[in-house]
Amino acid sequence: MTDRTEPMRALWTDDELDRALDALHADETGQLATARATMDDALAHQGVPMLTASRDRDTAAPRPPRRRRRLYASIAAGVAAVAAAAVAFTGPFGQPQHQPPRHQRAAVPDRTTVATVPGGSTMRAAAARTLRFGDPKVGPGQYLYVKDVAQSLAVYGGDSGPLGLRITGQTEKWVPYDQSGTWVQHYEQVGKPKWVIGTRAQIAKRGAKLERELTGSHPPSWAEAICGDFYHAMNGGTPRCVDGNEVRKQPNTQLLKQVPRDPKAYLRWAAGGATAHPDDVEREAMQTSSMLLSSGVIPAALRATIYRALATLPDLKVTERVANFNGKRGTALGLDSVDRRQELIIDPDTGQYLGARSSALAGNDVLPSGTVDYFDALTVAVVDRPRQRP
Numbered sequence: 001m002t003d004r005t006e007p008m009r010a011l012w013t014d015d016e017l018d019r020a021l022d023a024l025h026a027d028e029t030g031q032l033a034t035a036r037a038t039m040d041d042a043l044a045h046q047g048v049p050m051l052t053a054s055r056d057r058d059t060a061a062p063r064p065p066r067r068r069r070r071l072y073a074s075i076a077a078g079v080a081a082v083a084a085a086a087v088a089f090t091g092p093f094g095q096p097q098h099q100p101p102r103h104q105r106a107a108v109p110d111r112t113t114v115a116t117v118p119g120g121s122t123m124r125a126a127a128a129r130t131l132r133f134g135d136p137k138v139g140p141g142q143y144l145y146v147k148d149v150a151q152s153l154a155v156y157g158g159d160s161g162p163l164g165l166r167i168t169g170q171t172e173k174w175v176p177y178d179q180s181g182t183w184v185q186h187y188e189q190v191g192k193p194k195w196v197i198g199t200r201a202q203i204a205k206r207g208a209k210l211e212r213e214l215t216g217s218h219p220p221s222w223a224e225a226i227c228g229d230f231y232h233a234m235n236g237g238t239p240r241c242v243d244g245n246e247v248r249k250q251p252n253t254q255l256l257k258q259v260p261r262d263p264k265a266y267l268r269w270a271a272g273g274a275t276a277h278p279d280d281v282e283r284e285a286m287q288t289s290s291m292l293l294s295s296g297v298i299p300a301a302l303r304a305t306i307y308r309a310l311a312t313l314p315d316l317k318v319t320e321r322v323a324n325f326n327g328k329r330g331t332a333l334g335l336d337s338v339d340r341r342q343e344l345i346i347d348p349d350t351g352q353y354l355g356a357r358s359s360a361l362a363g364n365d366v367l368p369s370g371t372v373d374y375f376d377a378l379t380v381a382v383v384d385r386p387r388q389r390p
Helices: 014-025 032-044 120-133 200-215 230-234 263-270 278-293 300-310
Strands: 143-156 163-176 182-189 194-197 222-226 317-323 329-337 340-346 353-360 372-383
Touching: 120 300, 120 329, 143 200, 163 200, 222 230, 263 278, 263 300, 278 300, 278 329, 278 340, 317 340
Parallel strands: none
Antiparallel strands: 143 163, 143 372, 163 182, 163 194, 182 222, 317 329, 329 340, 340 353, 353 372
């Protein structure tokens, strides 16, 4: 068997991507496997497993590449209910382990002026629509149903070259009307993990061990916790609503009282304080906002605050008609950082959060520019009891 490096390239043509996403969007019965097969069929003639490439080719000036030897953290940042147990599968934007240095400057610009911000008008409009559209109407005794389907590309370094594993997981939450009550969560892996980077020899030597390490971090199939504190529930602790919990990772109504409603104050809070370089402010604010929005429990008023705060980011980029993992198209709000673009996708008509996407930029020393390494879709509904699906 010849040990050769498989070619790494963008694997989607525009027509193939449109057909696959249309199939996903048309799958109203939830049969995602059929739509996903459409994606893989579109790639079969190329003889390579899917490496979803972004259609947005606008990239910032490349940064000097850096060598990595550890697991890419594009799937390692966590959100929502399973802060530690499921962080590898639910977090939209992981911080790369090669963090750029933090600088000691004011965290937030002195003025909150959005007139010259490329994405400012889009975000202000999204905030207004969010307030008009409001929240799902959950009544006493009912539950907010939140489903997140996410696909991640985990890349491992090593002396023999990188290995990349594509994995898809689905997390469902049932959030009670009174969020101090018992939440229910269900996690399942969708399909089998697929090695998409590496030679046959590399995968044969290291693949099984690395796959066990990654899939071994799955959360339990079913879990229950008051206030959505699945972290303590899964780690032998006592679930609690506030003490010892982090609002960014598993928000609930009580923890959300800590989050400022003024856009400028929110931006300062989301960036983690007032001692960061402006470049760090944008990245940290984007990640914090994504972690909150992806929980599915952020009320409309706070979502509007988040959108208004993001409107002040000078480097925010807006891309229309970008699809989430399920094929639903929306407006992408992107930010380039080092060798990766992070995007939030929102419904331009309602301001609803649809999902997130992360893709490699020029200067990434492992992935081709445009390769999507995180992709998800968030849906919410109202049901009458836990474990019921809409």
